[in-house]
Amino acid sequence: MKSSPNPAKVALKWLKKAHYPDRHFPLVSKMSLEEFLKSPPPGFEYSSSGHFMGQRGDTKIYLGPSFFRTPKGSRRLGLLYHELGHDLTLKLRFNDWWLDVMTPFRQGHSLNFENNYGASNHPSEVIADAYSALVVHNGEHWFEDEKNKRLIKRIKQGARILGLPLKP
Numbered sequence: 001m002k003s004s005p006n007p008a009k010v011a012l013k014w015l016k017k018a019h020y021p022d023r024h025f026p027l028v029s030k031m032s033l034e035e036f037l038k039s040p041p042p043g044f045e046y047s048s049s050g051h052f053m054g055q056r057g058d059t060k061i062y063l064g065p066s067f068f069r070t071p072k073g074s075r076r077l078g079l080l081y082h083e084l085g086h087d088l089t090l091k092l093r094f095n096d097w098w099l100d101v102m103t104p105f106r107q108g109h110s111l112n113f114e115n116n117y118g119a120s121n122h123p124s125e126v127i128a129d130a131y132s133a134l135v136v137h138n139g140e141h142w143f144e145d146e147k148n149k150r151l152i153k154r155i156k157q158g159a160r161i162l163g164l165p166l167k168p
């Protein structure tokens with residue numbers, strides 16, 4: 001049995017490097033592509049490739065054309081917090097932090113995981129979707145079953161360790 005992750009053992013270097021552009025999320029959620037290109041807020045960059053929605057880089061969030069075709073407001077906020085939520089698996093080791101809470105979501109012997117918060121079945125996407133739902137839509141109260149409650153609890157722990165916001 002794997003015990004709960006020990007926060008002290010989590011890569012501390014990330015604590016010092018933590019840099020989140022979430023203070024600009026309300027602005028970015030309302031910008032047209034033209035406005036964004038004229039003066040991109042710090043921590044964001046435009047990527048023109050294909051149907052690219054968004055991607056988390058080391059220090060930036062990359063936004064693609066389809067992000068700016070998404071209606072302004074809460075849907076875009078959800079996408080931005082989703083990208084930020086990728087830090088939970090980029091900065092906290094999957095086997096140490098997520099394996100035990102994610103195992104009940106695993107679909108058979110595949111590497112697909114049940115996603116109650118979004119569409120993609122990759123575990124890092126499930127966690128990013130759940131984080132976004134928690135922050136933007138108070139997803140804490142969506143599901144009352146044990147596995148979802150444990151996942152949300154672990155996400156809150158991870159977010160606190162990394163200094164990720166838990167409110168919009």
Ligand SMILES: [Zn+2]
Binds near residue numbers: 082083086
């Ligand atoms: Zn994603």
